[in-house]
Amino acid sequence: MTGEDAVRLRPPRNAVDQRAVTWWRTRLLMTTAVPVAVLAVLGALIGPARSWLLLAAGAVAVLGLGCTAFLPAWWFRVHRWEVTDEAVYVRTGALWQEWRIAPMSRIQTVDTVRGPLEQTFRLATVTVTTASSKGAIRIEGLDHELAAELAERLTLITRATPGDAT
Structure with a gap:
């Protein structure tokens, strides 16, 4: 087949509903909240590991919030x-x-x-x-x-x- 004869796959025409962005954000926030809460509670209860556990909770929270802010809008652009x-x-x-x-x-x-x-x-x-x-x-x-x-x-x-x- 030559380049002119090749069939190109076009993107599907329809986007998902705009509300999916908020739905995805809510799911990501819930997914982030559970490990952050567990690490924070463990940090409060386990004195010798408090700083490490609270640092881990903060890192997971920052990563989760970053994903929540960025990924759903990106997914909305690519899901068709x-x-x-x-x-x-x-x-x-x-x-x-x-x-x-x-x-x-x-x-x-x-x-x-x-x-x-x-x-x-x-x-x-x-x-x-x-x-x-x-x-x-x-x-x-x-x-x-x-x-x-x-x-x-x-x-x-x-x-x-x-x-x-x-």
Whole structure:
């Protein structure tokens, strides 16, 4: 194939919901708070190791707050998804970007998940399961109503698509 004949993979068209940034920030803050609290409590209780434990708690807090401030906005810029009549396309990752494509004929199940934190932000995750050894494709950070519509649309398309999903 020559350069002119090569097919280029374009980025999926859709961004996740803007509320996903706050959802990701909240998850990172919660993930940071637990080890910081444990280290701080241990530092308060264990006199000989107090300075080291409190220093570790401070380092984890600074690192966690830095990640919380920077990563969700970056993730929002790189996470993309799209559904066509032929396939589901997802691009995720910040440093190591992953592009996943699931042809409609390979889709086995479509699920929506709304954890407690996602429910708070009115978000949902759509999981598309295929026979791939790589595992399911997840589209996180969708408006919960859009996720329900997307799951219904995928169900209709896959039902009408010939193939045995293996």
